[in-house]
Amino acid sequence: MAKHTYDMGLIGNCAYLALIHKDTNIEWLCWPRFDSSFIFGPLIDRQKGGEFSVKPDADHFTSHQYYKENTNILCTEITCEQGSYRVTDVAPRFRQHQRYYKPLMIIRKVEPLSGTPRIKATCRPMGNYGQLELKRRRSSNHIAFLGLDEEVRLTTNASLSYILEDQFFVLNETLYFVLTYGAPLEANLQNTAEEFLSQTTRYWRMWVKNTSISTFHQEQVIRSALALKIHQYEDTGAIIASPTTSLPEHPGSGRNWDYRFCWMRDTYYILNAFNNIGHFEEMERYFHFIANITAKDTQRYQPLYSISGQSKLTEIEMDLDGYLGNKPVRIGNDAYTHIQNDVYGQILVALLPLYVDRRFNDAERIDSQKLIYKTLEKIKQTMHEPDAGLWEFRDFAQFHCYTYLFHWAGASAARNAARYMGDDQLAHMATELMQEAARKIEECYDPQRGVYTQAIGKNHLDASTLQLIMMHYIDPASDLAKSHLAAMERELKTPEGLFYRYKHADDFGVPQSTFLICAFWYIEALACVGRLDEAIAEFENILKYTNHLGLLSEDVDSKDGSQWGNFPQAYSHVGLLNAAYRISNRLDRPSFL
Numbered sequence: 001m002a003k004h005t006y007d008m009g010l011i012g013n014c015a016y017l018a019l020i021h022k023d024t025n026i027e028w029l030c031w032p033r034f035d036s037s038f039i040f041g042p043l044i045d046r047q048k049g050g051e052f053s054v055k056p057d058a059d060h061f062t063s064h065q066y067y068k069e070n071t072n073i074l075c076t077e078i079t080c081e082q083g084s085y086r087v088t089d090v091a092p093r094f095r096q097h098q099r100y101y102k103p104l105m106i107i108r109k110v111e112p113l114s115g116t117p118r119i120k121a122t123c124r125p126m127g128n129y130g131q132l133e134l135k136r137r138r139s140s141n142h143i144a145f146l147g148l149d150e151e152v153r154l155t156t157n158a159s160l161s162y163i164l165e166d167q168f169f170v171l172n173e174t175l176y177f178v179l180t181y182g183a184p185l186e187a188n189l190q191n192t193a194e195e196f197l198s199q200t201t202r203y204w205r206m207w208v209k210n211t212s213i214s215t216f217h218q219e220q221v222i223r224s225a226l227a228l229k230i231h232q233y234e235d236t237g238a239i240i241a242s243p244t245t246s247l248p249e250h251p252g253s254g255r256n257w258d259y260r261f262c263w264m265r266d267t268y269y270i271l272n273a274f275n276n277i278g279h280f281e282e283m284e285r286y287f288h289f290i291a292n293i294t295a296k297d298t299q300r301y302q303p304l305y306s307i308s309g310q311s312k313l314t315e316i317e318m319d320l321d322g323y324l325g326n327k328p329v330r331i332g333n334d335a336y337t338h339i340q341n342d343v344y345g346q347i348l349v350a351l352l353p354l355y356v357d358r359r360f361n362d363a364e365r366i367d368s369q370k371l372i373y374k375t376l377e378k379i380k381q382t383m384h385e386p387d388a389g390l391w392e393f394r395d396f397a398q399f400h401c402y403t404y405l406f407h408w409a410g411a412s413a414a415r416n417a418a419r420y421m422g423d424d425q426l427a428h429m430a431t432e433l434m435q436e437a438a439r440k441i442e443e444c445y446d447p448q449r450g451v452y453t454q455a456i457g458k459n460h461l462d463a464s465t466l467q468l469i470m471m472h473y474i475d476p477a478s479d480l481a482k483s484h485l486a487a488m489e490r491e492l493k494t495p496e497g498l499f500y501r502y503k504h505a506d507d508f509g510v511p512q513s514t515f516l517i518c519a520f521w522y523i524e525a526l527a528c529v530g531r532l533d534e535a536i537a538e539f540e541n542i543l544k545y546t547n548h549l550g551l552l553s554e555d556v557d558s559k560d561g562s563q564w565g566n567f568p569q570a571y572s573h574v575g576l577l578n579a580a581y582r583i584s585n586r587l588d589r590p591s592f593l
Contacts, residue, residue, distance in 0.1 A: 004562035005547045009065055009074040010243070012230030013093035013102040013200075017243040019043065019567075022063040022548075024076050024087050025053035031104055031181040032150070034233055034240050034307055035260040039125045039152065039181070044246055044329050045320040048130025052179065054087050054110050056080040057118035057168040065548060071204035072226050073197070083115020085171050091230075094199035100234065104181035107193050111174040118168045121177065123154050129318055129331065138164065142184070150182040157189055212278030214584040220543060221580050223550040224573040225277050228270070231570040236292075237285030238262040238307040239270055242554065242566035248326040249555045249565045250512040256326060258333045259554075259566040261313060262289065263304045264343045265390060266571060267350040273574045276581040280359055287350075294347060294371050301347065301378070303340040303392070304333065311336065335392045341382040342390060342403040344375050345410025352413040369421060372414050376426075379407050379433055383440070389455075390464055391501055398455035401444040402464040407437035409471055441473065450483030460504045461491045463518035466525045470582075476528040485525055493522065494558040497541040513555035513564050516545065520575030524582045532586050539579055552576065 008019040008027055018040075019028040027043040029052075030036045042049030058080035065076045074089045088109040093102045110119070125134055127148050134145040134152065138160055145152040154163075155178045162169045176193045178185045185192060204226065213221050232239045242259035249255035267290060274282045292309050294301065302311055315334040322329050351368060386397035411433040418426035443456045444465075454462035466488060468474045474481045492500045499518035500511060519542050526535035545556050547563060552572035554565025 003560050004557075004564070006551070006553060006563050006567045007065075007547065008551075008567070009067070009076075009089075009549050010227060010230070010551060010568055011072055011074050011089050011091045011106075012243075013072075013091035014100070014230055014232055014234035015102040016091065016104055017230060018089075018091065018106060019243065020074055020076065020089055022065045022076060023053065024055060024063075024078065025051060026106075028244055029106070030243070030260070031152075034243060037127060037129045039127075041126065041130060041320075043244065044323050045130050048126065048320060050124045050126035050130070051122045052125070053122050054078075054085075054108065054119055054177075055122070056082070056085075057120065058082065067223070067226075067549060068201060069205075070208040070222060070226075071201055072230055073201060073204070077113065078117070080117060083117035084113040085117050085119065086111050086113055088197070090197050090200050092196040092200050094196075094203040102234065103183065105185065105196075106179050107196055108177040108179075109174065109193060109197065110171065110177065112171045117171050119171045120166065120168045121156075121158055121163050121175075122166065123163060123177070123179065125152050125179075130320060136164070141189070148181075151184065153180050153184040154178070155180070155185045155189060210278070212276075213580075214588070216580055216584045216587065217539070217543070220546070220550055221277075221577060224552070224576045225279075227551060227568055228273065228570055228573045228577065229279075229282065232282055232285065233307040234285060236308055237287070237289035238305070238309075239266070239286060239570060240307060241266065241571060242569050244566045245331060246326070246329040247323050247553075247564070247566045250557065251324065251326060251564070253512060254328070256322070256328060256330055257335075257566070258315070258330050259569075261304045261306055261333060261336075264290075264293070264301060265303060265340070265346050266574070268346045269571070269574050269578065271350050271353065273577040273581075275353065276577060283353070290347065290350060291371075294375070300339070301343050301375075302336050303338055303343055304336055334394075335388075338388040338392055338394075339382075339385070339397065340389065340392065340403075341379075341385060341387045342400070342406040344378045344382070345403075345406030345408070345413075348372065348375055348410035348413045349406070352417060368417075369423065369426070372417055373426060373429075376411065376414050376429055376433060379410060379437075380429075383407065383433070383436060391462075398458060399440065399443075400455045400462075400464075401441055401452050402462065402467070404437045404440040404444070405465075405468060405471065405473060408434055408441065408473060411437060438473075441468070449487050450480070451487035452484055454502060460502055461488060462502045463488065463492055463499050463515070463521060464501070466518070466521040469525045469528050470521065477530070481529050485529060488522070488525075492518070496558050496561070497538050498545075498556055498558045512557070514558050515555055516542070516552055516569065516572040517575040520572070520579040523579040527579075527582045527586050532583070535579075535583055535586075539583060542576075 007022045026040045029040045040050045061080035076087045090107045134147040137144040142155040158175045245258035246256040313332045313336040315332040317328040320329040389400040411430045415430035444452045452465045454460040498514035501515045551568040553563035553567045554569040
């Protein structure tokens with residue numbers, strides 16, 4: 001069986017994201033928000049998903065897809081017997097009137113490169129997850145698609161007749177296709193498209209120049225940083241796990257989830273990644289989102305929220321074929337109902353930079369002292385409560401080591417913040433909770449194997465406990481760190497250098513795919529304990545699991561290296577950024593440290 005990869009590139013402007021196949025078709029585009037219905041969704045249903053492509057009149061053709069250097073602008077070059085042409089796809093984003101211009105607009109520039117290729121331009125957007133075919137209205141220089149809350153419009157200098165009649169035609173000049181949702185393009189087509197392309201190129205290249213990274217695998221680190229950046233919904237500051245839904249963790253597994261939401265657990269790792277690459281603006285926007293979530297007077301914090309902070313994310317199954325026939329297709333995510341108590345510590349650890357990072361001013365810390373007390377109280381209340389854990393087990397609850405690690409880390413962060421504020425009462429409360437969480441973590445220790453297990457009273461190992469080393473709960477220089485890491489390698493690492501989350505059966509059976517973020521945690525743990533050469537080798541090994549553009553999925557099949565799970569996965573790119581930073585830091589240290 002051939003290795004499965006996602007042969008698509010990602011574009012976006014922090015208002016929308018789109019996946020574009022190597023054959024030029026837009027496989028996935030949701031408007032007007034990340035979590036709206038798709039406008040184009042053939043990724044999960046070929047019949048109902050619509051189409052927006054510029055394909056050649058040829059049964060056989062080759063494709064070369066690449067990004068313009070240091071941008072999120074995607075180029076796809078098609079070569080066939082008749083000739084070749086390039087499609088440049090851009091989601092406009094740049095500074096204008098002292099704010100970011102990020103319209104719901106995709107610009108497709110199609111230019112001939114050689115010969116006289118014949119092409120067919122197809123544009124067939126859909127509504128309501130493929131249930132609604134939009135009506136077409138022809139105008140002088142555009143086609144309007146009607147039936148949604150706002151008009152979808154295709155403005156072009158190509159023949160409208162050829163498009164409407166689904167005809168091939170000779171490409172002998174540069175064509176522009178501008179698709180908009182809501183506000184249409186009323187200005188000069190060619191001049192505007194070229195200006196937006198130029199401005200967007202400049203924006204992304206300046207953004208990259210303002211990124212603080214070492215020379216360690218710089219090209220891949222830049223690509224991961226660019227991919228992570230456009231997973232942020234700038235309107236609210238939320239960062240989603242992935243732009244897609246229901247791409248299976250493994251074929252036939254039923255593990256098909258909607259990831260177009262913001263997981264509170266990811267907060268710490270994402271903020272860490274942006275801080276590591278020196279991007280403050282994204283951190284600041286994300287803090288605003290977290291502040292709005294935690295300001296709600298709720299009994300519990302949920303594991304995830306919508307990009308606008310909505311709490312109810314009811315999961316339903318749609319009548320769609322599914323990716324490569326993998327059903328069900330789920331919209332929404334019932335994990336919002338789960339008890340996942342590590343979230344409180346995650347929030348406290350994420351808040352700590354407000355106190356230790358001098359780029360924040362006192363005004364931005366308003367009410368955070370009250371929030372710290374409130375969140376510590378939640379840790380205290382849930383200390384003796386089992387939960388679903390970070391892997392969101394649906395049918396059983398345990399006393400997870402990972403949850404207690406973040407109780408410990410969150411209380412530690414609160415103690416540091418209390419010292420900054422001079423609040424002795426808060427510092428005392430935080431210290432007591434740190435000690436109690438540490439006692440719970442120690443209940444997970446198996447002295448026979450020299451390893452911390454997944455949960456109290458359980459023998460299963462869990463890759464998340466690698467973070468006991470990464471977060472310095474275990475001294476990385478200790479024999480305990482070495483024995484814990486060795487036990488994890490023996491049980492969860494594959495010969496290919498990949499890592500399982502765990503290997504026991506859960507409510508969907510035994511996992512068949514490895515989880516990429518776990519491989520990056522392993523690399524960080526190797527660097528922490530001083531096995532730097534191995535960390536570098538493992539990092540370089542993992543790079544072969546990117547697609548042709550350097551994009552990472554959620555899961556990898558260890559047997560054949562196939563990409564699975566939602567794509568691209570922000571969490572995987574966060575893992576890569578943080579692992580590269582950890583290695584770079586060790587490389588920069590003098591040998592005697």
